[in-house]
Amino acid sequence: MIDLRHVSKTFRKKEELVDAVRDISLTIAQKEIVAVIGPSGCGKSTLLNMIAGLYTPSSGSIAYKGAQVSDVNTDVGYMTQKDNLLPWRTVRDNIAFPLELAGVAKSERAERADQVIKHVGLDGFAHRYPHELSGGMRKRACLARMLLYGAETALLDEPFAALDAQLKLAMHDLLLKLATETGQTVVLVTHDLMEAVTLADRVVVCTRRPAMVALEQRIELKRPRDVLNVRFTNAFKELYDTLWERLRVEYHEERV
Amino acid sequence: MTSPDADAVPTSLRDDAANAATRGLGSGFMVTCQVGLGITLLLLWQGASGRLVDNFFISNPLDVGTRLMGWIADGSLFLHMWATIYATLMGFLVGSVGGLILGIWLGVSPFTSRLLNPYLNALNALPKVALAPLFVLWFGLGIESKIALAAVLVLFLVFLNTYAGVREVDQDLIDSARLMKATRAQVIAKVIIPSAMSWVFAGLKISVPYALIGAVLGEMIAANRGLGYLVQFSGSQFDSAGVFAVLIVIALLAVALNFLVEIVQHRMERWRIVGR
Numbered sequence: 001m002i003d004l005r006h007v008s009k010t011f012r013k014k015e016e017l018v019d020a021v022r023d024i025s026l027t028i029a030q031k032e033i034v035a036v037i038g039p040s041g042c043g044k045s046t047l048l049n050m051i052a053g054l055y056t057p058s059s060g061s062i063a064y065k066g067a068q069v070s071d072v073n074t075d076v077g078y079m080t081q082k083d084n085l086l087p088w089r090t091v092r093d094n095i096a097f098p099l100e101l102a103g104v105a106k107s108e109r110a111e112r113a114d115q116v117i118k119h120v121g122l123d124g125f126a127h128r129y130p131h132e133l134s135g136g137m138r139k140r141a142c143l144a145r146m147l148l149y150g151a152e153t154a155l156l157d158e159p160f161a162a163l164d165a166q167l168k169l170a171m172h173d174l175l176l177k178l179a180t181e182t183g184q185t186v187v188l189v190t191h192d193l194m195e196a197v198t199l200a201d202r203v204v205v206c207t208r209r210p211a212m213v214a215l216e217q218r219i220e221l222k223r224p225r226d227v228l229n230v231r232f233t234n235a236f237k238e239l240y241d242t243l244w245e246r247l248r249v250e251y252h253e254e255r256v
Numbered sequence: 257m258t259s260p261d262a263d264a265v266p267t268s269l270r271d272d273a274a275n276a277a278t279r280g281l282g283s284g285f286m287v288t289c290q291v292g293l294g295i296t297l298l299l300l301w302q303g304a305s306g307r308l309v310d311n312f313f314i315s316n317p318l319d320v321g322t323r324l325m326g327w328i329a330d331g332s333l334f335l336h337m338w339a340t341i342y343a344t345l346m347g348f349l350v351g352s353v354g355g356l357i358l359g360i361w362l363g364v365s366p367f368t369s370r371l372l373n374p375y376l377n378a379l380n381a382l383p384k385v386a387l388a389p390l391f392v393l394w395f396g397l398g399i400e401s402k403i404a405l406a407a408v409l410v411l412f413l414v415f416l417n418t419y420a421g422v423r424e425v426d427q428d429l430i431d432s433a434r435l436m437k438a439t440r441a442q443v444i445a446k447v448i449i450p451s452a453m454s455w456v457f458a459g460l461k462i463s464v465p466y467a468l469i470g471a472v473l474g475e476m477i478a479a480n481r482g483l484g485y486l487v488q489f490s491g492s493q494f495d496s497a498g499v500f501a502v503l504i505v506i507a508l509l510a511v512a513l514n515f516l517v518e519i520v521q522h523r524m525e526r527w528r529i530v531g532r
Contacts, residue, residue: 054431074437084432088450098436101446149436 001185002028002051002153007060008210009046019210020046023060026204026213033179033186035196037243038206038214039250044189045080047211048155051187052078064153077151079159083138085130091141092117092126098149116144120174136167140174147178153185160195172198172227180224193247197240198227205243208250215246312496319497320504327501337505339482343399343471344513347406351467352460355411359418363452364444369419380416384408384470388477397478406470413463414456421455422448457524464517468510483509 009021020043028034036044049055050062053073062069078084085094093100096113104112117126120140130138139159146154156175160168176199179186190196196203197219205215219239221230230236298317305316327333362369362376388405395401425448433447475484483506490498 052431052435054435072431072434074435076435078432078435080428082428084426084428086429086447086450088453097433097446101433101436101438101442 001030001032001065002026002187003063004047004051005061005063007047007050007057007062009043009050009055010058019043021050021057022210022212024211024213025060028185028187030185031183033188033199033201035188035190035200035203036206037190037193037196037203037247038211039208040191042206042209042250043211044206045157048078048157048187048189052076052155075151076153076155077146077149078155078157079139079142079146080157081159081161083130083142085138085141085145087130090127090129091122091133094130094141095145095148097145112148113144116147119147120144120178135163136171139163139171143174143178147182150182151184153187154179156186156188158190159188161190161192168195169227175199176223176225176227193240193243194231197221197236197243198225198230203239203243205246205250214250215243217243312494315497315500320500323495323497323501324504333505336481336483336486337509339399339402339479340468340471340475340484340506340509343402343406343474343482344467346399346403347470348410348464348467350403351407351410352414352463354407355414355416355459355463356418356456358411359415359456360422360444360449360452362415363419363422364448380412384412385473388474391474392478397480402471402474402479402482402484405474406467409466409470410463413466414459417455417459417462418452421452421459424455425451457521461517461521464513465510468506468513472506 004024004026007021007024008019011018011020024047026034036047038044046055050057051064051069051073053069053071056070064073064075085091086097089097092110092113095116096104096109099109099112114126117123120143122137122140122144125133125137130141133141142159160171163171172195175186178184186199188196188199200219203217203219204213205217206212207214217239221233221235221239231240301314302316302318305311305314311319324333362372384405387408388401391401391404395404429447429451430443433443438446471482472484472487475482476488477484479485483502487499487502487506490496490502
């Protein structure tokens with residue numbers, strides 16, 4: 001469904017050329033959940049930006065459902081650590097924003113927004129402004145907006161990095177629930193190995209900058225997953241150790 | 257160019273500090289002191305006039321009061337006041353609409369803004385008052401030339417603030433709207449303009465006094481009515497009482513305008529959260 005071929009991206013920073021991504025080839029199937037993991041600042045976010053069509057690759061090509069990504073890819077929902085909710089709109093108006101852009105009538109907008117608000121557990125907060133919500137609630141609002149937009153692919157860039165451990169688990173649970181319900185394809189960028197193994201069907205380990213694929217690992221843990229308890233199983237521990245072994249090399253080299 | 261946050265926060269802090277200082281003494285006491293100071297100054301003025309300083313230069317409060325009463329009685333004061341208020345408001349309106357459109361337009365088109373940058377800088381650096389003779393030529397001696405002068409002063413202030421506000425808009429918000437199939441017009445209407453609103457209001461607020469300055473200056477240069485004309489006319493007649501009388505009216509008008517801005521700002525407070 002998403003097909004990256006020998007994708008590289010080079011930025012020009014003043015006179016200096018910075019390689020962010022080098023020669024990454026990756027195929028992501030429909031309904032697959034892929035986690036991309038690597039050291040901070042290694043170019044993982046650049047990868048997502050290219051899939052979203054916000055950046056064009058310096059070389060190589062990206063195909064989305066067989067078509068070249070050349071402009072903003074409106075089939076994806078994008079969620080970052082920053083919420084990107086419009087601060088002057090209430091939660092409901094934020095969530096209904098994609099419907100408003102599509103020209104859906106006001107009463108229908110409100111009705112459909114209220115449904116997803118209930119679905120992500122934000123009932124009673126429809127009239128609040130984003131700055132009145134906690135970090136976890138803002139994430140819920142973003143997920144609700146993506147749900148209402150009906151994005152067939154979710155690009156998640158360290159979405160839960162700023163949340164505490166308990167909230168993170170709740171969000172993982174919600175994310176898996178929604179992805180299963182909607183049959184969404186998910187590309188998750190993270191530097192949290194626990195998160196990657198818990199959620200993904202496949203984990204791709206990136207090298208430090210410029211990002212290259214160091215290791216791909218299938219995660220054969222049964223679904224639906226119990227996000228709280230799956231980490232205590234032996235299978236999880238083995239996968240975690242294998243991935244960490246490879247990831248440690250990247251961190252180790254960085255320190256030298 | 258003032259950032260709305262930088263503008264808003266210190267003012268309220270200052271107000272709080274002032275409130276705290278006076279609260280201990282009781283605000284009634286402070287008002288009494290303020291009125292007392294005013295009366296003392298008026299008495300000193302009256303006393304000094306003709307004894308320490310020639311009455312010709314500083315006139316005296318009684319003459320000034322008599323002049324004001326005379327103008328009020330024959331209604332001429334209101335005619336002049338209305339001319340100035342009208343020119344101020346119209347200039348503010350025309351200038352802010354122009355500044356808004358220019359600011360948004362240049363803010364969203366990097367090519368045009370870079371193209372026009374040196375010319376706009378030159379125009380902005382130009383003392384706008386020097387344009388007054390040109391406006392008299394173009395628009396005549398009537399109210400239009402005063403509106404034009406007030407408008408041009410307002411326009412640049414509103415333009416600079418709007419432009420800065422539009423350039424400050426979080427690119428991530430724009431990108432996230434584009435990913436949700438927003439058209440360019442929708443991005444401008446639903447993301448860029450609301451986001452720049454707090455900057456726009458800051459620009460509007462600081463430009464209100466400039467509208468008054470433009471109107472009064474325009475009237476001083478060439479007019480047959482308005483407070484600027486009246487102050488100029490009184491001066492040329494060596495009528496210092498008349499000059500002081502008009503100055504008092506202009507000061508009161510300026511205070512009233514500021515008060516109006518405060519009220520409007522208070523109502524718009526909701527929008528300020530936009531700045532975060």
